[in-house]
Amino acid sequence: MTRHRKKSDLPQKTCATCGLPFTWRKKWAKVWDEVRYCSERCRREKSNKAVRRS
Secondary structure (H helix, E strand, C coil): CCCCCCHHHCCEEECCCCCCEEECCHHHCCCHHHCCCCCHHHHHHHHHHHHHHC
């Protein structure tokens, strides 16, 4: 029988683009230290914000 964790027990980070908190996902298990954005949309937006400010 597998043991599940509550979502509230998972590690959290704050997105560098939108500032909202997001929780650990299994697909990020090996690269969790490098994850900075909550979604692909926020990852793409980071480069657009830098261009708009210049």
